[in-house]
Amino acid sequence: xxxxxxxxxxxxxxxxxxxxxxxxxxxxxxxxxxxxxxxxxxxxxxxxxxxxxxxxxxxxxxxxxxxxxxxxxxxxxxxxxxxxxxxxxxxxxxxxxxxxxxxxxxxxxxxxxxxxxxxxxxxxxxxxxxxxxxxxxxxxxxxxxxxxxxxxxxxxxxxxxxxxxxxxxxxxxxxxxxxxxxxxxxxxxxxxxxxxxxxxxxxxxxxxxxxxxxxxxxxxxxxxxxxxxxxxxxxxxxxxxxxxxxxxxxxxxxxxxxxxxxxxxxxxxxxxxxxxxxxxxxxxxxxxxxxxxxxxxxxxxxxxxxxxxxxxxxxxxxxxxxxxxxxxxxxxxxxxxxxxxxxxxxxxxxxxxxxxxxxxx
Amino acid sequence: xxxxxxxxxxxxxxxxxxxxxxxxxxxxxxxxxxxxxxxxxxxxxxxxxxxxxxxxxxxxxxxxxxxxxxxxxxxxxxxxxxxxxxxxxxxxxxxxxxxxxxxxxxxxxxxxxxxxxxxxxxxxxxxxxxxxxxxxxxxxxxxxxxxxxxxxxxxxxxxxxxxxxxxxxxxxxxxxxxxxxxxxxxxxxxxxxxxxxxxxxxxxxxxxxxxxxxxxxxxxxxxxxxxxx
Ligand SMILES: Nc1ncnc2c1ncn2[C@@H]1O[C@H](COP(=O)(O)OP(=O)(O)OP(=O)(O)O)[C@@H](O)[C@H]1O
Ligand SMILES: [Mg+2]
Numbered sequence: 001x002x003x004x005x006x007x008x009x010x011x012x013x014x015x016x017x018x019x020x021x022x023x024x025x026x027x028x029x030x031x032x033x034x035x036x037x038x039x040x041x042x043x044x045x046x047x048x049x050x051x052x053x054x055x056x057x058x059x060x061x062x063x064x065x066x067x068x069x070x071x072x073x074x075x076x077x078x079x080x081x082x083x084x085x086x087x088x089x090x091x092x093x094x095x096x097x098x099x100x101x102x103x104x105x106x107x108x109x110x111x112x113x114x115x116x117x118x119x120x121x122x123x124x125x126x127x128x129x130x131x132x133x134x135x136x137x138x139x140x141x142x143x144x145x146x147x148x149x150x151x152x153x154x155x156x157x158x159x160x161x162x163x164x165x166x167x168x169x170x171x172x173x174x175x176x177x178x179x180x181x182x183x184x185x186x187x188x189x190x191x192x193x194x195x196x197x198x199x200x201x202x203x204x205x206x207x208x209x210x211x212x213x214x215x216x217x218x219x220x221x222x223x224x225x226x227x228x229x230x231x232x233x234x235x236x237x238x239x240x241x242x243x244x245x246x247x248x249x250x251x252x253x254x255x256x257x258x259x260x261x262x263x264x265x266x267x268x269x270x271x272x273x274x275x276x277x278x279x280x281x282x283x284x285x286x287x288x289x290x291x292x293x294x295x296x297x298x299x300x301x302x303x304x305x306x307x308x309x310x311x312x313x314x315x316x317x318x319x320x321x322x323x324x325x326x327x328x329x330x331x332x333x334x335x336x337x338x339x340x341x342x343x344x345x346x347x348x349x350x351x352x353x354x355x356x357x358x359x360x361x
Numbered sequence: 362x363x364x365x366x367x368x369x370x371x372x373x374x375x376x377x378x379x380x381x382x383x384x385x386x387x388x389x390x391x392x393x394x395x396x397x398x399x400x401x402x403x404x405x406x407x408x409x410x411x412x413x414x415x416x417x418x419x420x421x422x423x424x425x426x427x428x429x430x431x432x433x434x435x436x437x438x439x440x441x442x443x444x445x446x447x448x449x450x451x452x453x454x455x456x457x458x459x460x461x462x463x464x465x466x467x468x469x470x471x472x473x474x475x476x477x478x479x480x481x482x483x484x485x486x487x488x489x490x491x492x493x494x495x496x497x498x499x500x501x502x503x504x505x506x507x508x509x510x511x512x513x514x515x516x517x518x519x520x521x522x523x524x525x526x527x528x529x530x531x532x533x534x535x536x537x538x539x540x541x542x543x544x545x546x547x548x549x550x551x552x553x554x555x556x557x558x559x560x561x562x563x564x565x566x567x568x569x570x571x572x573x574x575x576x577x578x579x580x581x582x583x584x585x586x587x588x589x590x
Contacts, residue, residue, distance in 0.1 A: 001473070001476050001477060001479075001480040002477075002480060004469065004473055005466065005468065005469060005473070005477060008468035008469055008473075009468050011468070012467070012468045266463055267466050267467070270464065270465075270466060271466075271477075271481070272425070272449075272452070273423065273425065273452060273458040273460075274452065274453070274458075274477070274478050274481050274524070275449055275450070275451075275452035275453025275454070275478075275481050275482060276449075276481050277446070277449045280481060354425045354426075355420050355425050355426055358425075358460060
């Protein structure tokens with residue numbers, strides 16, 4: 001019965017209810033999008049790291065997990081190659097070109113040997129120093145085909161489109177990339193393939209000894225390090241967004257419910273004349289808020305599929321995951337902000353003088 | 362008619378009841394010493410000029426506001442000794458209110474308006490047959506699923522009366538129940554009140570400005586300047 005009143009009250013002001021629910025939903029979408037993009041980008045990175053087929057990777061001293069741009073001398077590659085059990089070692093140069101994109105310089109033959117080969121959807125391998133390979137994700141995002149020219153600060157020609165999931169979205173010949181960006185004989189990461197993964201620890205230990213201060217990871221270890229925790233400030237940033245959502249939801253619900261209480265003095269008076277206690281009156285408002293927040297949270301979850309579509313369409317290189325794990329949190333965040341926001345209007349309604357409320361003017 | 366405090370046949374016993382509202386610095390003496398006895402089963406009309414304290418008397422009887430001094434018993438219970446929560450309970454169980462207009466919750470159907478009163482009083486399950494008889498008296502069958510705005514003023518008042526009585530209160534307080542109605546609807550509502558009184562023995566106090574309406578009661582009580590004269 002009381003739920004019929006609650007639902008009817010919400011339906012009584014459909015626009016206000018809808019707008020408040022959407023506003024609560026936007027907070028939820030904001031959180032889910034942030035979390036989804038964080039996990040999506042990192043997950044994509046992990047997939048692409050595994051897609052190299054390497055067992056071990058070596059990074060320059062002082063580099064962080066996610067910033068690939070630090071450089072080391074190309075001579076390291078030769079050094080690593082001499083290690084026992086190392087079958088293949090290839091150096092890559094990661095060149096950031098802004099917009100979260102980067103070009104990876106590779107030695108195509110070595111990379112193919114390690115990764116079981118790039119698979120061409122269109123076109124073929126590099127033919128000249130200005131040739132670029134792009135993956136299908138990047139191609140569809142920018143509507144590019146083999147043969148197209150592409151300006152990424154410098155002019156490139158798309159030699160081929162390859163299947164995604166291996167190392168990078170954009171590949172250039174290593175030497176030409178080094179030359180174009182004045183980084184001759186510099187590489188960012190050395191990928192290493194072993195004869196037998198059994199020897200992993202031995203090789204890592206030995207490399208650590210020879211390359212003091214260099215970062216040597218097994219790919220598994222590296223992938224496990226690719227997490228929200230390894231991105232500086234991301235966790236803090238997420239917490240800030242969550243905090244803003246709670247406060248935003250709080251204000252929205254405060255305003256919605258406050259105006260509802262103001263326009264319902266008469267109804268509140270009637271409920272009290274019928275013997276409704278202050279708690280009963282407040283309970284109705286809190287239930288309305290609860291329902292509003294749940295509807296808002298569901299709207300927010302649905303809208304996060306919308307932001308996923310937007311990301312996929314306009315920024316496909318930054319994939320967004322739907323992180324189900326966060327749904328209960330998002331609902332909880334929407335609920336907590338909303339319920340806190342409803343307390344003051346609820347108390348105001350509960351305390352309202354029935355006689356004044358029943359006066360006619 | 363009976364008199365004397367705590368008589369079992371007595372529904373209302375009031376002695377020297379005073380109510381003073383404080384509006385900022387100013388004291389408004391709404392009731393200046395009311396003496397009143399109402400017997401069980403009586404239908405009493407209350408008349409008097411505007412501002413004479415009629416509504417205030419009702420609000421105190423219904424526990425919506427506490428009195429300032431005096432003694433007041435409803436159904437042999439001392440209102441002055443009651444806490445806020447006990448007065449809330451009184452409204453739930455012992456007193457039913459009908460106001461001049463806008464009695465109903467606009468978002469609920471007529472039927473749900475009645476149900477909510479039962480819900481507040483923690484009554485569940487089907488309505489008792491007695492109440493269904495009363496719905497017959499109302500002449501509202503077929504209109505109960507409508508929202509208040511789809512009902513005429515007279516129909517709304519009849520729903521309000523039904524809602525006030527659904528929990529079988531000892532006392533029905535109607536504050537100008539026909540004040541907003543045309544004569545046809547007034548007659549329907551007044552006839553209903555009289556039927557409820559004569560057939561079910563419902564004790565009723567009704568405020569009115571209309572002498573014709575007042576004549577429906579067993580007796581007429583006149584108030585002036587916060588006193589019964
Ligand atoms: N909540 C209140 N606060 C302050 N003064 C009040 C309040 N309610 C009533 N009064 C005052 O008490 C006096 C009696 O008012 P009351 O409403 O009881 O009169 P009434 O007989 O019902 O009048 P009417 O016929 O116009 O309804 C009036 O002077 C009124 O202004
Ligand atoms: Mg009045």
